[in-house]
Amino acid sequence: MAVASGRRSVAAPPGDALKLAQKHQVGGTLALTKDYTLLCVALGRKRLWQEALAAHSEMRRREMGPDVATFGAALGACARAQQWRKCLELLRSASRSEGLEPNVVLFSSALTSCEKAGEWEQAFSLLSAIRRHTLRLDVIACSATLSAAGEQSMWRGAVQLLLDMQRSLAVQPNAHSFNAAISGCEKGLQWARALHLLSEMCLSELIPDVFTYS
Numbered sequence: 001m002a003v004a005s006g007r008r009s010v011a012a013p014p015g016d017a018l019k020l021a022q023k024h025q026v027g028g029t030l031a032l033t034k035d036y037t038l039l040c041v042a043l044g045r046k047r048l049w050q051e052a053l054a055a056h057s058e059m060r061r062r063e064m065g066p067d068v069a070t071f072g073a074a075l076g077a078c079a080r081a082q083q084w085r086k087c088l089e090l091l092r093s094a095s096r097s098e099g100l101e102p103n104v105v106l107f108s109s110a111l112t113s114c115e116k117a118g119e120w121e122q123a124f125s126l127l128s129a130i131r132r133h134t135l136r137l138d139v140i141a142c143s144a145t146l147s148a149a150g151e152q153s154m155w156r157g158a159v160q161l162l163l164d165m166q167r168s169l170a171v172q173p174n175a176h177s178f179n180a181a182i183s184g185c186e187k188g189l190q191w192a193r194a195l196h197l198l199s200e201m202c203l204s205e206l207i208p209d210v211f212t213y214s
Contacts (some may be wrong), residue, residue: 033059037070044077053086064097066098067148075109084113084122091126104135108144115144115151123148124157137169143177158184159193175206 018046036059043052056074059066066074071094078086087110094100107130116124125144130137132133142165149158158181165171178201 023028026090030153033064033067035069036064036066037073040073040077041068044073044080047077047081049077049081049083056090068094068103069107071100071102073108079109079113081115082116084091084110084117084119087113088122102133104130104141107135108141110136111144111148112131112143115148118151119149119208120145120148120152120154120157124161127161137171139165139171139174139177142169142171143180145179146177146184150180150182150187153184153187155181155184155188155190155193162197169197173204173206175201175209178204178206180189 019193028196036055039055039094040052040111043049043055054072056066056070059070071090075087075090078090091110092108094102096105109125111123111126114120114126127137127141127145130141142161146161149155149161161164162173162177162181165173165177182194182197183199184192185197
């Protein structure tokens with residue numbers, strides 16, 4: 001897993017992260033912001049989201065000033081454990097309490113968590129927030145929102161978002177994007193629309209897969 005900060009990604013060496021986690025568990029004091037970031041990554045890999053949040057809170061109590069990368073690590077730990085509410089709390093905390101500017105990676109992690117929880121309204125709200133922050137939307141964020149809508153049979157929202165991706169959002173849909181919209185139409189018994197999207201998918205030179213036809 002990588003922790004994103006702006007456009008760069010800081011990889012967490014497994015050995016270093018494990019040593020930090022062990023040091024923290026025996027009461028050791030972590031001295032640097034990046035130490036807490038690596039600790040949250042290590043805990044997130046084990047889906048220990050509560051421990052990751054505790055480490056994040058400890059850092060704030062020590063007035064060490066978590067940065068975007070640290071928030072990303074804590075948010076990622078919650079996203080892995082499908083704690084979508086905690087993801088939204090961290091996003092709000094980053095912008096309101098710490099005065100940080102969340103990047104598209106933070107939003108995408110929260111979106112993915114909402115997708116897995118079937119929280120399509122929250123997913124669309126996050127997508128709108130990305131645009132309000134004048135961040136560039138990517139296919140990951142859009143596809144996660146499409147999946148959230150599709151799983152809840154919100155086919156109209158899914159189809160409209162797919163159209164917006166191609167027209168106003170300047171985001172090129174991939175196979176996952178089309179599959180999510182087709183799935184929403186199928187769940188909403190919109191067979192003609194599903195077939196039309198399948199045709200559009202082929203015209204876009206994307207190859208249908210087993211998920212497309214399922």
